[in-house]
Amino acid sequence: MHKYLRSLLAASLLLAGISARAQELRATVNVVATSVQSTTDKRVYTTLQNAIKEFVNNRRWSDDAFAPAERIECNFLINITAEISSGTYRANLTVQATRPVYNTNYSTTLLNYQDNNLTFKYAEFQPLEFSDTRVVGNDPMTSxxxxxxxxxxxxxxxxxxxxxxxxxxxxxxxxxxxxxxxAPDGKDVAGWKAFEGNRNRYWLVDNLMNVKFSRFHDVMYQYHRQGLDVMYDDVARGRGAVINCVNMLAAINEDIPNAMLLQVFFLAKNDELFKIFNKATPQEKGRVSQLLATLDVPNANKYLQLK
Incomplete structure (x- = not known):
């Protein structure tokens, strides 16, 4: 079903009858190290950038066949902040991904998240290897x-x-x-365990898999398929579906306040939500402005401008 729908979105970009097998992602990768004082040859960062790009884009991550125009647009920005020791780095990773909206040239953001707990070891021209059945290799920092x-x-x-x-x-x-x-486990490895904080890789996937957040998956489907994807033909109906999604998010927040998953959602969607409701009726603005301000406190002032 997913492939059929994605094919519809990509149809305008494909010539009739042309189909090709391709990997799932079209990722842009950037590795920067402007703040690092090191004697290491700077070419290693370019080599690392190319290796990551090949790893993400050329590996098959699913059993589905993606046509070239169906590949998911995403960005990986690795900002190396320190070289802990020769070939061992500390960095921030920013991950962004988008999805096309049906019948438009617009892409909606699915994920816009910064992970500040990336440490790793890399030697120039070292192959990047990964196996779902053997996540940890011989060296946790390399893995x-x-x-x-x-x-x-x-x-x-x-x-x-x-x-x-x-x-x-x-x-x-x-x-x-x-x-x-x-996950790899080591002295400098962080972000995989519950006790290391309440905003990390552990908690994000915990929220995504937790039955308490089952309605979030309904939100993801309804927001995009019944909301954004129908707005070209019926703005009022699409916006109504988005309002319903905001109400579902409010119900989740009432049961589980301040959840990481909702914060990740609003990091991706806050600008879009403002634009959607900035053109809404006064009644709709009144219904959602305070609710969004309560759900997404960092952007509360933005939503309150909708009144």
């Missing part, structure tokens, strides 16, 4: 890079599939959970 990348690839795929098919992302969220359960 941590590919484990983190694979984790976010599966999260991206899960969110994308959720946006096309009810609960379509479950198989990918399970794969992300498998990585968490078998």
């Amino acid at each position: 941590n890079l590919t484990a983190v990348l694979a984790y976010y690839v599966y999260v991206i795929l899960g969110l994308d599939y959720d946006s096309f098919t009810p609960r379509g992302g479950d198989p990918f969220f399970k794969k992300a959970l498998n990585i968490v359960n078998n």
Whole structure:
């Protein structure tokens, strides 16, 4: 079902009758190290960038066949902040992914998240290897890079599939959970365990897999398929579906306040939600402005301008 719907969105970009097997992602990868003082040859960062790009884009992450125009647009930005020791780095990783909206040139953001707990070891021209059945290799610091990348690839795929098919992302969220359960473990490795904080890889996939958040997956489907994808033909109906999604998010927040999953959603959607409701009726604005301000406190002032 997901492939059929995604094919519809890509149809305007494909010539009739042309279909090709391709990997799932079209990722832009950037590795920057402007703040790092090191004697290491700077070419290693370019080599690393190319290796990550090949790892993400050329590996098959699912059993589905994606035509070239169907590939999921995403970005991986690795900002190296320190070289802990020769070839061992500390970095921030920003992950972004988008999804096309039916019958438009607009792409909606699925994920826009910064992970500040990336540490890894990399030697120039070292192949990047990963296996779902053997997440940890011989060196946890070396394995941590590919484990983190694979984790976010599966999260991206899960969110994308959720946006096309009810609960379509479950198989990918399970794969992300498998990585968490078998993650590298070491002195400088962080972000995989519950006790390390309440906003990390553990908690994101925990929320995605937790039955308490089952309505979130309904939101992902209804927001995109019944909301954004119908707005070209019927703005009022599409906006009504988005309002229903806001109400469902409010119900989740009432049961589980301040959940990481809702914060991740609003990091991706806050600008879009403002634009959707900025053109709404006064009655609709009144219904959602305060509700959004309560759900997404960092952007509360933005939503209150809707009144």
